[in-house]
Amino acid sequence: MHELGLVMNVIHMITQDASSRGFRRVKSVELEVGEFSGALPHALKEAFRIAAEGTLLDGATLVIDEVRAELCCKDCGRTFFPGKQGWNCPYCGAGGADLVRGMELQVKSYVGEAEECQSK
Numbered sequence: 451m452h453e454l455g456l457v458m459n460v461i462h463m464i465t466q467d468a469s470s471r472g473f474r475r476v477k478s479v480e481l482e483v484g485e486f487s488g489a490l491p492h493a494l495k496e497a498f499r500i501a502a503e504g505t506l507l508d509g510a511t512l513v514i515d516e517v518r519a520e521l522c523c524k525d526c527g528r529t530f531f532p533g534k535q536g537w538n539c540p541y542c543g544a545g546g547a548d549l550v551r552g553m554e555l556q557v558k559s560y561v562g563e564a565e566e567c568q569s570k
């Protein structure tokens with residue numbers, strides 16, 4: 451599963467960061483997932499649940515922010531969403547466009563829980 455590899459990278463990265471900050475566990479993770487990132491949100495959630503077992507992220511909630519793809523016309527420089535016209539610019543009709551948003555798969559934020567203070 452493609453998503454499992456992605457999720458394992460995310461878990462690895464957060465585990466390292468959370469450990470260095472002294473967090474005992476991670477309560478939730480917010481991911482930005484682009485429309486063209488190649489990862490399916492429901493598959494990511496399932497992969498996350500499995501891959502997080504036994505880590506600091508065990509039982510953490512995965513929140514997914516889906517990012518809609520956005521294109522930028524190489525000719526007129528306007529941005530637009532791919533639609534019925536495909537990747538052709540709806541303003542000038544040019545065929546070349548760059549993807550400026552929609553490829554991301556990144557951790558936006560996470561919430562860690564610090565070690566409880568044992569002393570009185």
Ligand SMILES: [Zn+2]
Pocket residue numbers: 523524525526527528539540541542543544
């Ligand atoms: Zn254009």
